[in-house]
Amino acid sequence: EKGGYEHFMLKEIYEQPKAIFDTFRGRLLPDQNMIKMGGLFEYKDRFLNADRIIIVGCGTSWHAGLVGEYLFEDLARIPVEVEYASEFRYRNPVITDKDVVIAISQSGETADTLAAIKLAKQAGALIFGVCNVVGSSIARETHAGAYTHAGPEIGVASTKAFTAQVTVLALLSIQLAKLKGTLNETRYHQLLEELYSIPSKIEYMLKSDKQVRAISEKYKDAQNCLYLGRGYNFPVALEGALKLKEISYIHAEGYPAAEMKHGPIALIDENMPVFVIAPKNGQYDKIVSNIQEVKARNGKIIAIVSEGDEEIAKMADFTLEIPDSSEAFSPLLTTIPLQLLSYHIAVMRGCNVDQPRNLAKSVTVE
Numbered sequence: 001e002k003g004g005y006e007h008f009m010l011k012e013i014y015e016q017p018k019a020i021f022d023t024f025r026g027r028l029l030p031d032q033n034m035i036k037m038g039g040l041f042e043y044k045d046r047f048l049n050a051d052r053i054i055i056v057g058c059g060t061s062w063h064a065g066l067v068g069e070y071l072f073e074d075l076a077r078i079p080v081e082v083e084y085a086s087e088f089r090y091r092n093p094v095i096t097d098k099d100v101v102i103a104i105s106q107s108g109e110t111a112d113t114l115a116a117i118k119l120a121k122q123a124g125a126l127i128f129g130v131c132n133v134v135g136s137s138i139a140r141e142t143h144a145g146a147y148t149h150a151g152p153e154i155g156v157a158s159t160k161a162f163t164a165q166v167t168v169l170a171l172l173s174i175q176l177a178k179l180k181g182t183l184n185e186t187r188y189h190q191l192l193e194e195l196y197s198i199p200s201k202i203e204y205m206l207k208s209d210k211q212v213r214a215i216s217e218k219y220k221d222a223q224n225c226l227y228l229g230r231g232y233n234f235p236v237a238l239e240g241a242l243k244l245k246e247i248s249y250i251h252a253e254g255y256p257a258a259e260m261k262h263g264p265i266a267l268i269d270e271n272m273p274v275f276v277i278a279p280k281n282g283q284y285d286k287i288v289s290n291i292q293e294v295k296a297r298n299g300k301i302i303a304i305v306s307e308g309d310e311e312i313a314k315m316a317d318f319t320l321e322i323p324d325s326s327e328a329f330s331p332l333l334t335t336i337p338l339q340l341l342s343y344h345i346a347v348m349r350g351c352n353v354d355q356p357r358n359l360a361k362s363v364t365v366e
């Protein structure tokens with residue numbers, strides 16, 4: 001059932017091109033220059049007249065929500081708040097019928113996320129679900145939604161569900177942008193074509209994990225790791241750190257790169273691996289200076305860079321390359337090497353990758 005892979009997690013990492021493809025199949029139609037999404041179409045006016053979108057989720061699904069915040073604000077110019085379901089529900093939040101709440105959950109059974117949408121529903125908000133498990137409790141509680149078609153995810157560490165969630169959020173935000181008129185025709189078409197090409201780019205990246213293994217070997221005994229990213233790749237830094245800590249038990253923190261100087265920089269010494277997500281079309285020059293700041297304190301830099309990057313390659317201890325893409329889709333690519341790194345490090349440390357201690361696949365208690 002692991003299809004020849006040693007663990008479900010590895011199988012699921014390798015299934016990502018298919019998970020993303022299945023998620024946009026029948027929805028993303030570049031040839032017809034359109035996106036078809038029934039749930040969005042049905043509630044189009046609610047979305048277009050919404051004061052804001054509130055995204056709720058936990059763990060990795062919350063990270064996908066953060067990527068969604070960049071997508072919706074950048075492309076569709078709709079204000080977004082991303083909330084931990086557990087905080088949102090107990091905060092006496094202000095919700096009205098002008099709000100759209102998007103609940104993201106792989107299992108569709110996370111207790112806090114379910115409670116959060118029940119509360120928002122009572123307050124009159126439109127509830128839109130992004131779930132992987134068909135017919136799950138959260139899916140049933142929503143007014144509308146768009147399933148991720150990632151297939152069953154068995155490994156406790158979420159991998160293909162994350163990229164499938166980001167894919168749904170990309171489809172939604174591009175289509176909303178089109179409806180709102182915040183994207184011109186050329187850019188709209190470009191984005192459709194580009195999203196369509198993401199699975200083959202991931203396929204290409206997955207062909208060789210030699211460099212990832214070498215890096216994993218080098219840093220597997222680290223006690224702490226820092227993950228830095230900016231813009232669209234800030235949530236990827238959080239996700240990279242979560243993936244490492246949950247399966248390898250190495251303490252890891254994700255930060256927006258510019259926040260480093262407000263505290264975490266004090267931690268940097270020659271024993272601190274710093275994973276920096278630095279593709280060309282992000283805030284490249286800014287992140288180059290963040291890398292210099294780390295190097296000046298003898299920290300180790302492992303950078304995720306765009307193919308052919310030379311500037312960072314000169315400074316970094318290691319680099320991992322990703323194919324070119326718009327910044328908006330780069331999280332779908334940059335997250336892949338970070339998943340693989342966590343996987344290999346955990347295996348090298350002898351950890352139970354698919355079922356890490358203290359964790360359950362779906363958290364049905366609050």
Ligand code: M6R
Nearest residue numbers: 059060061105106107110157158
């Ligand atoms: O099923 P959900 O997406 O609602 O689960 C949310 C989190 O429990 C989940 O993403 C968790 O953080 C994963 N173990 C992360 O890999």
